[in-house]
Amino acid sequence: xxxxxxxxxxxxxxxxxxxxxxxxxxxxxxxxxxxxxxxxxxxxxxxxxxxxxxxxxxxxxxxxxxxxxxxxxxxxxxxxxxxxxxxxxxxxxxxxxxxxxxxxxxxxxxxxxxxxxxxxxxxxxxxxxxxxxxxxxxxxxxxxxxxxxxxxxxxxxxxxxxxxxxxxxxxxxxxxxxxxxxxxxxxxxxxxxxxxxxxxxxxxxxxxxxxxxxxxxxxxxxxxxxxxxxxxxxxxxxxxxxxxxxxxxxxxxxxxxxxxxxxxxxxxxxxxxxxxxxxxxxxxxxxxxxxxxxxxxxxxxxxxxxxxxxxxxxxxxxxxxxxxxxxxxxxxxxxxxxxxxxxxxxxxxxxxxx
Amino acid sequence: xxxxxxxxxxxxxxxxxxxxxxxxxxxxxxxxxxxxxxxxxxxxxxxxxxxxxxxxxxxxxxxxxxxxxxxxxxxxxxxxxxxxxxxxxxxxxxxxxxxxxxxxxxxxxxxxxxxxxxxxxxxxxxxxxxxxxxxxxxxxxxxxxxxxxxxxxxxxxxxxxxxxxxxxxxxxxxxxxxxxxxx
Amino acid sequence: xxxxxxxxxxxxxxxxxxxxxxxxxxxxxxxxxxxxxxxxxxxxxxxxxxxxxxxxxxxxxxxxxxxxxxxxxxxxxxxxxxxxxxxxxxxxxxxxxxxxxxxxxxxxxxxxxxxxxxxxxxxxxxxxxxxxxxxxxxxxxxxxxxxxxxxxxxxxxxxxxxxxxxxxxxxxxxxxxxxxxxxxxxxxxxxxxxxxxxxxxxxxxxxxxxxxxxxxxxxxxxxxxxxxxxxxxxxxxxxxxxxxxxxxxxxxxxxxxxxxxxxxxxxxxxxxxxxxxxxxxxxxxxxxxxxxxxxxxxxxxxxxxxxxxxxxxxxxxxxxxxxxxxxxxxxxxxxxxxxxxxxxxxxxxxxxxxxxxxxxxxxxxxxxxxxxx
Numbered sequence: 001x002x003x004x005x006x007x008x009x010x011x012x013x014x015x016x017x018x019x020x021x022x023x024x025x026x027x028x029x030x031x032x033x034x035x036x037x038x039x040x041x042x043x044x045x046x047x048x049x050x051x052x053x054x055x056x057x058x059x060x061x062x063x064x065x066x067x068x069x070x071x072x073x074x075x076x077x078x079x080x081x082x083x084x085x086x087x088x089x090x091x092x093x094x095x096x097x098x099x100x101x102x103x104x105x106x107x108x109x110x111x112x113x114x115x116x117x118x119x120x121x122x123x124x125x126x127x128x129x130x131x132x133x134x135x136x137x138x139x140x141x142x143x144x145x146x147x148x149x150x151x152x153x154x155x156x157x158x159x160x161x162x163x164x165x166x167x168x169x170x171x172x173x174x175x176x177x178x179x180x181x182x183x184x185x186x187x188x189x190x191x192x193x194x195x196x197x198x199x200x201x202x203x204x205x206x207x208x209x210x211x212x213x214x215x216x217x218x219x220x221x222x223x224x225x226x227x228x229x230x231x232x233x234x235x236x237x238x239x240x241x242x243x244x245x246x247x248x249x250x251x252x253x254x255x256x257x258x259x260x261x262x263x264x265x266x267x268x269x270x271x272x273x274x275x276x277x278x279x280x281x282x283x284x285x286x287x288x289x290x291x292x293x294x295x296x297x298x299x300x301x302x303x304x305x306x307x308x309x310x311x312x313x314x315x316x317x318x319x320x321x322x323x324x325x326x327x328x329x330x331x332x333x334x335x336x337x338x339x340x341x342x343x344x345x346x347x348x349x350x351x352x353x354x
Numbered sequence: 355x356x357x358x359x360x361x362x363x364x365x366x367x368x369x370x371x372x373x374x375x376x377x378x379x380x381x382x383x384x385x386x387x388x389x390x391x392x393x394x395x396x397x398x399x400x401x402x403x404x405x406x407x408x409x410x411x412x413x414x415x416x417x418x419x420x421x422x423x424x425x426x427x428x429x430x431x432x433x434x435x436x437x438x439x440x441x442x443x444x445x446x447x448x449x450x451x452x453x454x455x456x457x458x459x460x461x462x463x464x465x466x467x468x469x470x471x472x473x474x475x476x477x478x479x480x481x482x483x484x485x486x487x488x489x490x491x492x493x494x495x496x497x498x499x500x501x502x503x504x505x506x507x508x509x510x511x512x513x514x515x516x517x518x519x520x521x522x523x524x525x526x527x528x529x530x531x532x533x534x535x536x537x
Numbered sequence: 538x539x540x541x542x543x544x545x546x547x548x549x550x551x552x553x554x555x556x557x558x559x560x561x562x563x564x565x566x567x568x569x570x571x572x573x574x575x576x577x578x579x580x581x582x583x584x585x586x587x588x589x590x591x592x593x594x595x596x597x598x599x600x601x602x603x604x605x606x607x608x609x610x611x612x613x614x615x616x617x618x619x620x621x622x623x624x625x626x627x628x629x630x631x632x633x634x635x636x637x638x639x640x641x642x643x644x645x646x647x648x649x650x651x652x653x654x655x656x657x658x659x660x661x662x663x664x665x666x667x668x669x670x671x672x673x674x675x676x677x678x679x680x681x682x683x684x685x686x687x688x689x690x691x692x693x694x695x696x697x698x699x700x701x702x703x704x705x706x707x708x709x710x711x712x713x714x715x716x717x718x719x720x721x722x723x724x725x726x727x728x729x730x731x732x733x734x735x736x737x738x739x740x741x742x743x744x745x746x747x748x749x750x751x752x753x754x755x756x757x758x759x760x761x762x763x764x765x766x767x768x769x770x771x772x773x774x775x776x777x778x779x780x781x782x783x784x785x786x787x788x789x790x791x792x793x794x795x796x797x798x799x800x801x802x803x804x805x806x807x808x809x810x811x812x813x814x815x816x817x818x819x820x821x822x823x824x825x826x827x828x829x830x831x832x833x834x835x836x837x838x839x840x841x842x843x844x845x846x847x848x849x850x851x852x853x854x855x856x857x858x859x860x861x862x863x864x865x866x867x868x869x870x871x872x873x874x875x876x877x878x879x880x881x882x883x884x885x886x887x888x889x890x891x892x893x894x895x896x897x898x899x900x901x902x903x904x905x906x907x908x909x910x
Binding site for chain 3: 315322
């Protein structure tokens with residue numbers, strides 16, 4: 001344990017020493033919330049910029065590189081612009097639901113972010129139902145989309161919201177089942193435990209064939225969960241204007257927009273944790289410096305985020321009924337068979353251990 | 355088919371009951387030399403054929419026979435005009451008219467059918483939408499710009515201009531001091 | 538227009554959706570009134586006239602040289618071919634002898650225009666079905682052609698290079714070399730585009746079996762161009778009524794029989810290859826000669842009616858001039874390809890979904906100023 005990582009422990013001990021236990025817990029939680037809000041905003045800004053640069057790279061152009069060094073302040077500028085925009089609401093919109101909808105997506109994104117292990121010490125809430133909690137939280141996120149589309153009193157928004165709702169509900173099944181496939185190896189839902197198990201080799205290597213299948217299904221379903229191309233029928237720009245967030249402007253639009261990027265980050269983070277060893281370095285080369293775990297974690301997550309961005313800018317989008325056909329007729333049966341296969345492999349101790 | 359053969363064939367569908375001429379005189383109205391035909395011979399057919407001033411055979415037909423002629427032109431095996439590629443309205447000054455350019459996809463020949471109507475107040479013609487589906491939009495355009503109504507048209511309303519527009523712009527007597535710039 | 542709405546509860550009732558006039562998928566200012574039942578389209582009614590500029594009425598007042606300038610505002614993506622249509626009508630009416638050089642250059646520029654229009658079409662097609670990167674690739678190659686045009690004709694979009702009697706100026710000395718370089722470059726790019734979209738399984742699922750148009754319907758609706766050729770109707774004006782130097786080149790007409798969106802897509806890609814082959818046959822042997830035949834300053838066509846068909850990138854454009862011997866036509870009618878192609882949208886979109894409508898419209902390749910004139 002080096003000095004840097006004992007910061008969290010040091011702060012924890014200091015708080016508990018100067019206040020009573022209840023107050024210290026509350027103050028600690030407020031601090032954690034503030035830190036994570038900070039991470040959320042910075043990550044959001046950074047991801048938007050990366051998306052724009054990667055898109056520009058695919059499209060043989062440069063992308064934003066003027067505002068700040070290599071465009072790092074570009075999203076700040078956009079956020080400031082969005083803050084100053086007029087919040088146009090429609091007259092007949094259901095005011096309460098209209099205002100409530102963006103908060104659903106923000107809150108679920110933040111809640112999911114809170115349980116992800118960035119490194120051994122940097123783990124806000126290490127609950128024993130980690131994976132289950134994450135899947136449950138992503139199910140709540142769909143409420144925000146449906147509310148947003150419905151309360152806008154706009155036919156396009158409603159169609160977009162309905163499409164998105166049905167898509168999210170369908171693909172949650174695939175996400176859950178593919179993660180379940182990996183839980184069969186780890187024998188625990190707790191995220192830190194899952195990473196402990198991977199000290200014997202990343203789960204995607206331990207589970208070989210069914211793990212690879214599960215990973216592919218997970219990536220497809222994860223892209224669909226976040227309404228990104230090729231599954232972005234809900235906000236298909238060339239069909240329905242802007243889909244479920246047509247009627248939102250200014251900060252509320254920024255919430256939806258940021259939440260989409262954070263969701264993408266969360267999907268990639270979960271995949272990193274469950275399949276690729278989380279913050280563990282490959283072959284344990286930097287095990288002596290735990291703080292580098294953050295670097296490994298971010299590196300692996302960014303590779304997966306880049307993969308999702310690659311999908312978006314290459315493939316055409318699927319039609320809504322083709323989307324659902326893909327899930328219910330192809331992914332779901334495949335997933336179920338994969339679970340059986342994995343169970344067989346675990347039972348027969350055919351996993352690859354290092 | 356050549357223009358002469360087409361003319362003979364189509365003309366024979368509507369023989370003129372007043373024509374009692376021997377067959378050889380039938381060639382006279384169709385030659386390219388400008389012959390004053392009206393005084394000398396009676397048209398053997400109820401349709402008027404013309405080839406001067408145009409690269410295709412022009413058939414002029416009365417409004418009552420328009421639909422039956424078109425139907426026959428489309429269905430007859432030797433003519434088989436199944437492609438209507440241009441439907442234009444024309445304001446001939448005293449009369450309003452419609453010009454149909456027909457092509458056959460099998461024989462690859464082209465004719466032009468013209469129909470005039472002298473009624474400028476409420477001109478009405480038969481639609482050919484049931485024969486060529488493309489006529490739906492073209493006839494709406496003619497109605498929009500010339501005011502010619504078409505019987506049995508499924509959806510006869512203005513196409514380009516708004517519903518409240520008054521007047522028919524492509525007529526020669528259309529006046530609009532504000533929008534039209536006349537040199 | 539009906540504007541009442543019926544909320545969809547649990548019964549499937551039809552409701553109206555308005556697409557356009559400002560909409561990313563309707564290529565231009567077109568308003569579509571869709572009657573939808575859930576996701577299935579029951580009726581599509583186009584509402585035209587948003588960019589109607591009464592070109593035909595203006596032509597009754599303008600001289601023939603001025604009319605040429607009006608034509609390339611119609612279908613601005615094949616502006617050179619539109620200009621060529623009017624110039625050919627006037628020249629055939631006056632029975633002018635056009636030098637071979639002019640004919641060959643007109644054909645080369647016409648085919649380059651066709652390639653540039655199809656590049657843009659390809660980019661927009663990908664964008665409409667969701668592959669947003671294709672837009673940039675299509676425009677990148679279009680820029681190269683635009684640069685060639687800018688050097689020779691002076692403009693990038695509305696070229697007005699053709700005048701009745703020939704070409705406005707002679708071609709730039711670099712023209713031949715630049716066109717050859719472009720052909721070499723584009724031959725490596727077109728297979729890349731094929732792989733990106735044509736080979737993509739998602740694209741196949743979006744376009745195969747969608748928007749099927751039978752041959753009888755294509756003929757009855759007056760379809761022309763790639764739309765009709767994909768249904769099996771051989772209607773290439775360059776083959777059946779050749780003009781300029783097109784009777785001297787040999788090329789294949791791209792025909793398919795399925796009539797669905799994918800067939801229309803393939804026909805256009807094939808047409809790009811054929812256009813390149815036509816240019817290759819002509820580019821090395823441009824005959825020497827005058828670039829223009831002098832006409833009177835005031836052109837008066839003889840009395841009569843004149844019709845000229847040309848093959849634009851969208852289909853068959855017809856110019857019908859009724860002249861009474863004055864300096865302006867008595868009546869000029871443009872038979873625009875998009876007009877007839879749009880009329881079949883209702884027929885082929887019914888029963889499909891909104892996503893299919895967008896893909897179908899992308900392959901119909903409508904340019905609304907061409908329809909509205």
